[in-house]
Amino acid sequence: MATATLTIDLDALAANWHALDSLATCETAAVVKADGYGLGADRVARALYAAGTRRFFVALAEEGAALRAALGPEPEINVFSGHMPGDAEILAEMALTPMLNSLDQMLRHFEHLPGAPFGVQLDTGMNRLGMEPAEWDAVRDIALEQNPTLLMSHLACADDPEHPMNPQQLATFRAMTDGLDVPRSLAATGGILLGDDYHFDLTRPGIGLYGGLPFIDAAPVAAIDIPVIQIREVAPGETVGYGNTWTAPRPSRIATLSAGYADGILRAMGPQAYVYAGEHRCKIVGRISMDLIGVDITDAPDIPDTVELLGRHQSVDTLADAAGTIGYEILTSLGARYARHVLAS
Numbered sequence: 527m528a529t530a531t532l533t534i535d536l537d538a539l540a541a542n543w544h545a546l547d548s549l550a551t552c553e554t555a556a557v558v559k560a561d562g563y564g565l566g567a568d569r570v571a572r573a574l575y576a577a578g579t580r581r582f583f584v585a586l587a588e589e590g591a592a593l594r595a596a597l598g599p600e601p602e603i604n605v606f607s608g609h610m611p612g613d614a615e616i617l618a619e620m621a622l623t624p625m626l627n628s629l630d631q632m633l634r635h636f637e638h639l640p641g642a643p644f645g646v647q648l649d650t651g652m653n654r655l656g657m658e659p660a661e662w663d664a665v666r667d668i669a670l671e672q673n674p675t676l677l678m679s680h681l682a683c684a685d686d687p688e689h690p691m692n693p694q695q696l697a698t699f700r701a702m703t704d705g706l707d708v709p710r711s712l713a714a715t716g717g718i719l720l721g722d723d724y725h726f727d728l729t730r731p732g733i734g735l736y737g738g739l740p741f742i743d744a745a746p747v748a749a750i751d752i753p754v755i756q757i758r759e760v761a762p763g764e765t766v767g768y769g770n771t772w773t774a775p776r777p778s779r780i781a782t783l784s785a786g787y788a789d790g791i792l793r794a795m796g797p798q799a800y801v802y803a804g805e806h807r808c809k810i811v812g813r814i815s816m817d818l819i820g821v822d823i824t825d826a827p828d829i830p831d832t833v834e835l836l837g838r839h840q841s842v843d844t845l846a847d848a849a850g851t852i853g854y855e856i857l858t859s860l861g862a863r864y865a866r867h868v869l870a871s
């Protein structure tokens with residue numbers, strides 16, 4: 527079989543949730559948007575539910591509906607994008623809680639689903655989603671009369687603990703919500719690591735659950751192993767791959783791997799990236815193609831049947847660095863073609 531394998535370690539996922547949960551005394555939810563950061567929202571959410579998670583966040587109502595079908599009636603499912611035109615039926619039928627982002631959304635919600643649960647997302651400086659302080663001032667009393675389940679905001683720079691934006695957003699969030707008798711949430715993974723002041727009543731980790739920075743202590747959740755299709759000997763001066771971007775400086779042994787950018791192995795990472803043949807680190811040489819990658823295995827002690835791209839030797843963040851991106855993008859780019867295996871005790 528030439529198909530590359532994506533192994534998803536659900537025990538490591540659960541361990542990461544427990545580890546993040548133990549860093550705060552409040553409730554810990556889980557963010558499973560974008561198909562559980564590319565790893566499969568159904569299986570990820572069911573494993574987290576078994577580990578004790580009772581609140582989930584998704585980006586879209588449609589993601590929430592699929593999650594409700596997978597998890598049954600008990601857990602609370604919150605939708606970051608709020609109540610969009612046409613969402614009333616799916617929100618009501620699937621018992622989803624929208625995080626209302628604007629006066630428009632609030633009026634829509636109260637008109638179409640009076641009495642249905644909702645939270646409010648506040649903008650404390652990121653300028654992405656949520657009501658700004660002046661808007662919130664104007665509608666706060668009306669919103670509070672309808673008993674919101676949560677007041678939340680999101681930090682723009684929480685991956686950098688020294689960033690002045692963190693205390694600035696914290697102060698804005700406090701100014702907008704202090705003294706109101708509604709549960710509050712400000713922290714995602716990065717915010718959990720900033721300490722107690724940022725935790726409030728509920729944290730909302732995503733990337734840390736899946737093994738990514740800024741949660742340095744995360745256990746790896748995703749592993750990728752790629753079969754070798756062919757081995758060839760290349761003489762000095764010969765080239766490998768499209769565009770002749772790599773020329774052999776010495777007699778070289780090249781392995782051709784059965785995966786490529788169609789699998790989310792970003793073409794941009796090529797010149798900086800490595801794979802592992804057993805314990806041996808091997809450089810990717812030449813351009814990454816759609817379905818194939820060349821690797822220099824000249825110095826490997828054995829000829830491998832498969833190599834490791836992600837796993838024990840290499841994290842999503844190492845790969846991300848090679849492509850000039852972040853672990854989040856590596857995970858959510860993984861293609862549909864992998865043979866997906868699940869590890870669970």
Ligand SMILES: *Cc1c(COP(=O)(O)O)cnc(C)c1O
Pocket residue numbers: 557559606679680713714715716730731732733734
């Ligand atoms: C994606 C997201 C999260 C989770 O963030 P991580 O950095 O992955 O922990 C939490 N809150 C909001 C609003 C988000 O968009």
